[in-house]
Amino acid sequence: MPKVPGLVKGLGVTFGTMMKTFTEGSNTVQYPHVKETPPLRARGVIALHEGNCTSCMLCVRSCPDWCIYIEGHKEMAPPRRAGGAARKVNKLDRFDIDYALCMYCGICVDVCPFDALFWSPEYEYSEPRIADLLHDKTKLGEWMETVPEAPELEAGADKKGKK
């Protein structure tokens, strides 16, 4: 069989793709109407579980971009059990993440010792002005609802090793 010239083959490829798009549909989705679901682990936005945060500053100090701001004060809380001593608790006044600076590395989520920070796959939070990307703790708390369960692991994973 004689060799098909490359010029003809190339035309075949584009024509084939055109017919495929006609019959099987395109590979793109019409974004505002159809939305693709990001994977469970997708690093979309950082959500804050305020109750767990003790304002220990670990996330602030390990952030490479210095984009987390925490202010807290200490409060005396009533004792857990009747008759116990009053406890000192750190109360969170401010927890801001500047998403204009954040580079989504996830170090803050990793270092948090009390499971107060989570990744959510939510991604639709662009703002027309850069200053509006500084989100406070209420906004970060709202994203808690979108945090998914961690995915199942692949076979052979050492499940004990997880914290």
Place this chain on the structure above:
Amino acid sequence: MNVATLLSADVPYWAQSLLRVLGGLVAVLLPAGTIVYLFLFKMMSFMQSRLGPMEAGPQGSMQLFAEVGKWLQKEDIYPARADKFIFKLAPLIVLASTFLLVVVVPFGPDALFTNFETGVFYSLAVSSVSVLGILIAGWSSANKYSLLGGLRAAGQLIAYELPMVLAVVGVVIQAGTMNLQQIVVAQNSGSMFGFSGLGNPYVITQFIGFIVFMIAVQAELTQTPFDMPIAESELVSGYMTEYSGFRFLIFFIGEFATAGVFSMIASILFLGGWAVPFSWFGWTSIDSIDNWMNVVGPLILFTKMIVVVFFIMWIRFSYPRFREDQLQKFAWKVLIPVSLANIMVTAILKVAF
């Protein structure tokens, strides 16, 4: 009412002129719009596994109007060191050459702007006018990319004018006329080896001429693989680099309208033009053709044009581009000898039979 009567002396001169201007606008803008939507927006997207514009109108069909609206709103910018008069003139010259070209295209037995005896000669001549526009656009932009683009365009269009003319010569020899209308008639009233069911479209007898002509058209239209004057990845946009807004729109329309008109000329020269083979309806000459062909004829021509443009665009979206020197070599060392040989063979056969 016969179109011929419309264009005859009964109708006042201003009405005739208005009709011709309107007809010219339709003949230029309608193909351009169709080509842009059908091929640039949709076919290219489908070849790339995507859908193209979908938001404006059903299936994005109003996208072009949105684009035109966008271009018209844009600020009229020109470079500080540009030669402003020439800079503004250039897109008009390019578009004007398209309008000049459409003048000789016959759309039906009587639906034509002018029945020019040397239509072939005229059309090939005015098609080179656009080179002038491109050259001065490149020169007056005061931009080195534009200058390179303009010079490339000049070199390229001159190189490809010749094979195009030589390719058409075969048709002219076979038809024995330079009148485009008569070339259409000659193709559809002719017969191949006594079989007249298909007429005698010259794409079969003049196949080499057709291929050379289409390659030359591809180069003349500066479509990939001959788009060095624009060469987006090398010269940014070549001679169009400094144009924006309305002036760019004119270049843009000019590009696709010229593609349409050239495809019409190709269908007239090689594919039988507006007509169907005369034997289908028992016509014998152009005078015996039914009047409805003045309406159906343009549609037939339009369909043939779309088919021809499909091939032009298909190649455009599939191939990489040549280098300037390779293109020149290809024109002078391959196309011109081939088309000369084609002329010789045609002439010998013409004399022989």
Place this chain on the structure above:
Amino acid sequence: MSLLGDRQQLAYIAAQAADARVNVELETEGMTLNIGPQHPATHGTLRIIARLDGEQVLWADPSCGYMHRGYEKLTEVRSYPQVTALVNRIDWLGSFANEVPFILAAEKLMGVEAPSRAQHIRTILFELSRIANVTLFLGDLGVQLGAVTPVFFAFRDREYVLNLIEGATGGRFHPNFDRIGGLKDDLPAGFIDETRNVMKKLRGFCDQIEDLLFGNEIFQSRTRGIGVIPKDVALQYGMSGANLRASGVDWDLRRDQKLPLAYDKVDWKVITHPDGDSFARCWVRLQEVRESTRIVDQLLDTIPAGPIMAKVPKIIKVPEGEAWVSTENPLGEMGYYVVSQGDMGPFRVKIRSASFNNISITPWLLKGVYVPDIITILASLYFILGDIDR
């Protein structure tokens, strides 16, 4: 090969002579063309100042720095985990591959080694990022040469790979998944099957690109014999990766270097090409994508069970010392020379990025070529601005 090299040399001499002659006879001068920093063909912000005689280049001088981010300085104020997030951004198309040599250098200094499951997964992700990177190269190559369609094919099929990387690491472009001593997390369920499907699709993509682009006679006439780099010149300039292998040097750090990665456990071969021209460089990359899909397929079969993290202290301090680790990244040899003085962060990191060396050959290579060949040569050398400027 030598013949082509001679031809280039002759073209250069002819250009010089033509320039001199024209200058003397017609008193014309050449034209200086400024390509970039914002130009469709410069993949970002590389600037090339070219002196032209007509369409022929007399000399060309690349000028970088429009995207210099000072990573070597930034690493000095960051701790080791923070540097990993930073170096993601060097070659942003194959980010995971940037993390690996740095982490390996830190591990070498600390004397720890990742468990074998982690090494396997590292290798898989390393190859996936190579596929994602080179896939885009193959598409972009088309655009540089004027073909619009391949790039959309490339984006289409790279998307599958990015989805895999995102599914496993959480980041499409910047995974930041590697940790000293192992990985951040294990693979999610379903990753293996999904990856197998995607690898099949990518082999289809390679066939498509081969038909659409590499088999095309116009493409071949544009790339063959253009920008020939002989073997010894390539070594002198420190070219690496596919650029070096396209010059006939059979050298691949994945095979020739002993690193704690899983390359020795699979059957694959190093692709070389004797020509050293632009076509060879592109062709080698295309074949390497195929080879990478094979590597991934084999690795998927043999992932060992076990932990993914070695025992390392929670607060990482790296003992004093110096270490050099380089790996075969999508763009070529990427190495980190890490100097530690026992702190939380490195004392000095020299980032030896592949594109910097690869592109430093351009003043030599661009002499005597035509303007369109500048684009061909730059495209075939394949640089990423972040990888030049760091």
Place this chain on the structure above:
Amino acid sequence: MSMEKQLKREVSPLSSTTDTPTETPRDDERDAEIARVCAALGSAVVDSLVKPNDDMWIRVTADAWRSAGETLKSLGYTYFGFISAIDWLPSPYGRGEDDPTAPPVERSTVIKQGYAGGDTRFQVIARLVQPFTTLGINIKVDVDDSLMAVDSWSQVFAGANWHERETHEMFGIGFNGHPDLRNMYLPTDFEGHPLRKDFPLLARMVKPWPGIVDVEPLPGDDSEEEGDAS
């Protein structure tokens, strides 16, 4: 804490081949190679070091820098890796995490040299590799503080050209015989040499570290003490 002590103990004394701990594995290939290199270079070698199964370092005298490159090239080290420099001065700014309101922190200015030793603040380091064996060697040379220049390698290895330009602008080290020491990255009128340790990193100076706030250590967890640089 115990882990850290252990690590500190394990750090081997730097420089000088004789001090390597006896229990480390031997690497005959690299030992033979470094002997071959030292013999070829002769008195140019000031110091050398082999880390078994890892890498080789040599330090040459400044006078012999260029000839060392040529000799190594003739010994088979034809693949050019990189040229750069190291500023051994500890950074006077730390990690930029100081409290601007507090009195300035006193930091040590004692220079700790790296492998194969050194006498000066700046050292130029280059890496060459033998193709096909991937045996690499790191070559260091001291840069005299008053001269601030060494010979250029650009005639020996063509690829050194750009690396030397980069080193020149980043460290202010000159390269004698280099054809064209223009700035590679920085604007022509840029003042200062960014990779010198005493060049402040402005990004860390323009705003105070958000982690300066005092917090009490968490009960039962003293780890964040180490995260506090001040």
